[in-house]
Amino acid sequence: METLSAQKSHGGVQGVYRHVSVSCACPMTFAVYVPPLPENKKAPVLWYLSGLTCTHANVMDKGEYRAAAAKYGIILVAPDTSPRGENVPDEPDNWQFGCGAGFYLDATQPPFASHYRMESYILDDLPALVAAHFPVDPTRQGIFGHSMGGHGALTLALKHPDRFKTCSAFAPITQPMTADWSKGALAKYLGSDEASWRAYDATALIEDGKRFPEFLVDQGTADPFLDNGLRPWLLEEACAKANIPLTLNMREGYDHSYHFVSTFMAEHVAWHAARLG
């Protein structure tokens, strides 16, 4: 693991690191904030998954999470959103696919299957590295994210409730199988058989029996992607049928940007902290 930067911030250290991911077969960059902690103390860890077009840097620069993470003593890890590099297949003119749009899945289709394995990266490569270098308590992990990353958090939590104790999301995609901006990506990553897409769709996972203790979701009412891309009511419906408690806060006048995310970031961190202990 190479340290690209490490700066004191809100009493802790905000770092940016690079390592070679086996799953993604390329170097990957990620950010970790470690709050001020007593010597030899381990802390809960919150995984923050970012949205389409983002890297680790968007939430690090604009997410305003450090004051809350420092207050509650939580380590926050912000991975990249896809593999990147010269050898990684991409569609540079398509912001909804390829680099910056990994959708937190393991692709099965050539030429994407050899690099686009973000599910394995988030579940295996990165946690092993983070556990080796930072004082994380693996029994107290939460996951959250924004948009594509909010959906990634929902699906990973539903599939691994043993690993993740808490899950929340800002303006998550709720049903990528039927949303215009994600259907095409699922087809290219996973093939045309839509049955294989259900493992990477939050509402389908719930329909297929996956459960989680509770979700917290915030969604802006002025979000331009609300009606076509995000559709929180689909998650609301699925959770209601499955008796999964969902707190869905519709936030009047907020859009899809980090102005929205940063406004409610401290509440989300506090919510996770209260449950992770």
Next chain:
Amino acid sequence: METLSAQKSHGGVQGVYRHVSVSCACPMTFAVYVPPLPENKKAPVLWYLSGLTCTHANVMDKGEYRAAAAKYGIILVAPDTSPRGENVPDEPDNWQFGCGAGFYLDATQPPFASHYRMESYILDDLPALVAAHFPVDPTRQGIFGHSMGGHGALTLALKHPDRFKTCSAFAPITQPMTADWSKGALAKYLGSDEASWRAYDATALIEDGKRFPEFLVDQGTADPFLDNGLRPWLLEEACAKANIPLTLNMREGYDHSYHFVSTFMAEHVAWHAARLG
């Protein structure tokens, strides 16, 4: 005034605007955050002056001021750091002079005098525009800033204690007349007669009789510019001799970046709010 963006954030509105400045003879971009306010209520205004290489965007993206500005009901204005544009003389390879390095002075030397008039811009053009478009209370104005902008805040406050009731700074340059990274700029903007520089040097202004009720300064001990560029002890000495109360907080382990600024931003906004009422 043209609105480039306006987004709900922390209950208020973060906007970015452009107008043609008469003083700088070019279009200028600036950011304004308006907190949630009762109808017809006017709010105190805090002017935030940024440092070398910055635009209005650095503090808007990384400064983490909105939660505190919303809490205390304060309007925050973040101007650019220089005139910009094709007709504006510049030294593109020199980050300490020209575009991004206006030093909040009115240049007297050709070819810079026709555009580099940031003192007049901050004191005349921008306040008139802001007063016409935003609910500011002109009797309650404070000023602060970072690095070159921290110094700009100190000098403008010292010269206009009638206008600015409060002044604070993050890692300000304290004596640009003798600092390597600013001497050259002062010579090019103001000419070789160093007597003319004294109107744009905080410690010289104090030596020459200017006074201000009190200053708050935060400075990181791991700031790479501490010993050669910033030297807070020069301000401390000048304030002590002039009986100007100075609270100088040396912050262990912090550098010169927005990780430092954002960590202490809420404290500064609260400090101004307590004094502006």
